[in-house]
Amino acid sequence: MAEKQILIICGEASGDLNAANLVNAVKTIAPETGFSCVGGEMLRQSGAKVICDIKELSVIGLFDVFSKLPRFFALKKRILQELKQSKFDAVIFVDFSGFNLRLAREINKTIPAIYYISPQVWASRPGRIKTIKKYIDRMLVLFKFEKDFYAKFGIQAEFIGHPLLDIVKPTMDKPGLLSNLGFSGGKKTFALLPGSRCAEVEKILPVMLNACRLLENKLGSIQIVIAKSTQVDWAVYKRITDRFNLNIKIIEGKTYDCINIADFCLVASGTATLEAAIMQKPFAVVYKMGWLNYLLYRPQVKVKFISLVNILSGRLIVPEFVQFNADPKKISSLAINLLKNPAELDKIRQNLVKLNEMLGEKGASQRAARIITDFLRDK
Secondary structure (H helix, E strand, C coil), rough: CCCCEEEEEECCCHHHHHHHHHHHHHHHHHCCCEEEECCCCCHHCCCCCCEEEHHHCCHHHHHHHHHCCHHHHHHHHHHHHHHHCCCCEEEEECCCCHHHHHHHHCCCCCCCCEEEECCCCCCCCHHHHHHHHHHHCEEEECHHHHHHHHHCCCCCCEEEECCHHHHHCCCCCCHHHHHHHHCCCCCCCCEECCCCCCHHHHHHHHHHHHHHHHHHHHHHHCCCEEEECCCCHHHHEEEEHHHCCEEEEEEEEHHHHHHHCCCCCEECCCCCHHHHHHHCCCCCEEEECCCCHHHHHHHHECCCCCCHHHHHHHHCCCCCCCHHHHCCCHHHHHHHHCCCHHHHHHHHHHHHHHHHHHHCCCCCCHHHHHHHHHHCCCC
């Protein structure tokens, strides 16, 4: 394939990770391919030229969107200028649908548009399907049911499987990390994954830590490890954790190690629920946003559950504590009951094994890279 230049647009930490893995996979097939991006540290490490860092882009709810509208307008203008000044052979959108689908309309098929990691139109705002059908040339989806969903609307989508299957694994063994953290192997360890966005951490982490305080009252001394997002400043975590007299360690960029050492996890809804599921670790989903945002958001949601794990399973296989139900007493009570009932914990693990079988086979990034390079070879 002749040298190609590709622009990638993502807006969140999970998209940055998956886009970086895609870049690396494309380069194994077509090493001469050049990449520019709206992305973060992972894409930067992959060799992509970052024209805008995503750190300040992630939003939760309509009010957060409104507060950042000037930033999004400026970013869209900058990207359109970049497209005029540089000769790109394709643009790849990675999730981040609120921004990306509007940008796709502005680009208006002047260059080939590929969507990698589908917008969750099956869960909310189905009207976006029309935009996808009109402005997107190729859809690459992570779940088999998404391929079938799009087919009903005459959109050809290619199922590649989930790229997390290739990357979700700890870098250290459990005894080694416990020792490094100064944790005891004889105490209960809880991993908290409060999200990858500042607004999520500020809303969700206090709920999780209040639940942990109740857990310590019931179980005795416990150990808590918080998986820090690279997109959120250390000061945000410190400001929250300083209010709690608990044995807390915060680790950045080691999510899978945090999950691995835990007896139980509390996980914000999102990609992290799949990461915990792939590691077959018992967990509960905790999610909370500003109540006005929630009241505006909830009527748009067409699915029964908030967690991908439960959505994919079609039933509640991990507990969910969402918004007004995100109560520390309820969360701690559930965790205690599960930890005292090995049979129930084993049932959760068995359900997570079945879920993993639904995620396809390893090699998703490589399959996506092959589809994209074959597609661009003909352009």
